[in-house]
Amino acid sequence: MNCATTLELLSGHLDGELPPESSAHVAEHLAACDSCAREYEAALQTVQRLRAELARDRAPDVLRARIRTAIREETSIESTPTSTPELALDPPAKERVRSGSARRPWQSIPWRVAAAAAVIVAAASSGLTLLATGRGESESPVAEEVLASHIRSLMPEHLTDVRSSDQHNVKPWFNGRLDFSPTVPRLDDQGFPLVGGRIDYVDGRPVAVVVYSRRQHMINVFTWPAEGDRDSGGDSSPSVETRHGYNILHWRSGGTEYWVASDLNVQELEQFVGLLRRADSAASQAAPPAK
Amino acid sequence: MTAVSDSTLERFERTMIPLMDSAYTLARHLLRDENDAQDVVQEAYLRAWRHFAGFRGGDGRAWLLAIVRNCCYTWRRSTRSSQNAIEYDDEAHGDHEGGYSAADALVLADSDRTELRLALDGLPPEFREAIVLREIEGLSYKEIGRIIGAPIGTVMSRLARARGRLQKALGIGAREATEG
Numbered sequence: 306m307n308c309a310t311t312l313e314l315l316s317g318h319l320d321g322e323l324p325p326e327s328s329a330h331v332a333e334h335l336a337a338c339d340s341c342a343r344e345y346e347a348a349l350q351t352v353q354r355l356r357a358e359l360a361r362d363r364a365p366d367v368l369r370a371r372i373r374t375a376i377r378e379e380t381s382i383e384s385t386p387t388s389t390p391e392l393a394l395d396p397p398a399k400e401r402v403r404s405g406s407a408r409r410p411w412q413s414i415p416w417r418v419a420a421a422a423a424v425i426v427a428a429a430s431s432g433l434t435l436l437a438t439g440r441g442e443s444e445s446p447v448a449e450e451v452l453a454s455h456i457r458s459l460m461p462e463h464l465t466d467v468r469s470s471d472q473h474n475v476k477p478w479f480n481g482r483l484d485f486s487p488t489v490p491r492l493d494d495q496g497f498p499l500v501g502g503r504i505d506y507v508d509g510r511p512v513a514v515v516v517y518s519r520r521q522h523m524i525n526v527f528t529w530p531a532e533g534d535r536d537s538g539g540d541s542s543p544s545v546e547t548r549h550g551y552n553i554l555h556w557r558s559g560g561t562e563y564w565v566a567s568d569l570n571v572q573e574l575e576q577f578v579g580l581l582r583r584a585d586s587a588a589s590q591a592a593p594p595a596k
Numbered sequence: 597m598t599a600v601s602d603s604t605l606e607r608f609e610r611t612m613i614p615l616m617d618s619a620y621t622l623a624r625h626l627l628r629d630e631n632d633a634q635d636v637v638q639e640a641y642l643r644a645w646r647h648f649a650g651f652r653g654g655d656g657r658a659w660l661l662a663i664v665r666n667c668c669y670t671w672r673r674s675t676r677s678s679q680n681a682i683e684y685d686d687e688a689h690g691d692h693e694g695g696y697s698a699a700d701a702l703v704l705a706d707s708d709r710t711e712l713r714l715a716l717d718g719l720p721p722e723f724r725e726a727i728v729l730r731e732i733e734g735l736s737y738k739e740i741g742r743i744i745g746a747p748i749g750t751v752m753s754r755l756a757r758a759r760g761r762l763q764k765a766l767g768i769g770a771r772e773a774t775e776g
Contacts, residue, residue: 313753313756314752315756316752316755316756316759317737317752317756320730320737322736322737322748322752343769344769347763347768347769348759348760348763350763350768351759351762351763351766351768351769352731352759354712354766354768355712355727355731355759355762356731358710358713359712359713359716359728359731359732361617361618361621361732362617362620362621362624363620364616364617364620364634364637365630365634367634368616368620368634368637368638369613369616371634371638372613372616372637372638372641372642373609373613375638375641375642376605376608376642376645377605379642379645379646380605
């Protein structure tokens with residue numbers, strides 16, 4: 306075997322993809338030819354570096370949410386003709402492939418916006434579906450609202466009203482916008498950087514949402530004052546439930562309702578909640594929450 | 597496809613949803629844009645879902661990645677037609693610099709882009725997909741061939757040339773002009 310043929314087969318040899326006979330010929334040539342042996346060495350080094358440095362990218366949460374929703378949406382169109390009228394009749398994901406003709410006005414809505422709307426609709430309806438089919442029949446409509454808000458927040462431009470990794474920007478932003486003051490602890494040293502905050506509407510009232518992240522997972526922390534007297538006890542420790550692939554934790558502490566939603570795994574989410582609770586109780590001891 | 601049974605959906609979620617990182621990775625390398633990659637992966641998943649009944653089991657990853665790849669190329673064609681873009685005709689253009697110069701790749705650079713990632717982004721798409729499928733996904737030549745619709749010999753030569761280009765870009769060894 307000559308040098309030209311050897312170099313041509315080098316990659317296949319290196320990958321163990323050559324027929325045994327050819328591989329043997331290549332090996333034979335490499336043992337005899339210094340220049341080809343150097344090429345082989347370099348190729349090997351290259352491949353090792355590629356494998357060491359290249360890795361899979363993680364698909365973002367928002368994409369997972371979008372895909373799940375789009376598929377469920379499509380499924381519900383086919384099986385339940387009574388589902389939501391206009392968005393469901395012609396899902397935007399289908400439309401945008403051939404988005405040239407805008408026959409109906411809503412078809413000209415930018416598809417991202419339409420998709421966001423579809424997610425909200427689907428989140429609400431699939432939440433209901435899950436409830437109906439799942440274990441927890443009529444439990445906690447609040448969890449459902451929290452989840453819908455979390456999913457909605459994953460759509461572009463919906464995550465935060467104030468976007469900052471600095472607690473000193475986020476915390477004051479809530480002042481004057483709410484009749485209570487959420488604590489915004491700093492947890493980035495523990496691997497949960499602050500993303501920002503927003504105000505949302507859950508359980509019939511405006512609530513504070515503080516957003517943290519872990520890798521590419523978003524964590525929404527919802528807080529609002531609990532009903533009744535804050536000194537009358539009623540504190541509860543966190544309970545976890547899983548809905549639609551998201552983990553939702555809820556507890557009540559120091560007169561505040563806490564809801565946390567994320568698709569982060571339960572272990573890390575519980576770690577996060579532990580940190581949050583410690584930071585919050587330290588903060589409330591230092592200065593009682595403003596009325 | 598009329599009423600979709602829950603078990604089909606469950607099967608899809610069990611077999612296809614966990615492959616999303618692979619799908620996204622391939623799309624991101626082919627399109628070199630995170631947002632485009634998200635859009636295309638969503639499109640690919642919907643397409644996969646619609647055709648899932650025809651999927652007879654076997655290698656779900658190769659099946660899904662072939663769909664993702666097709667969607668990427670369709671996407672590129674539809675967005676390229678509005679620009680004065682060079683279409684890649686693989687064998688004809690494979691050895692040239694490709695439609696993007698190193699300067700383009702630099703413009704595309706994120707803070708997390710390594711030297712290697714930049715070099716990879718500078719390669720033509722058929723080289724990028726060969727590298728992703730082999731070095732990241734660890735697929736065999738046969739599986740790669742099935743995904744990209746090419747014979748095994750083509751897979752091997754493409755991979756060899758892609759690696760050669762990266763080797764040069766990374767300054768490994770002293771490779772002579774042995775390709776072509």
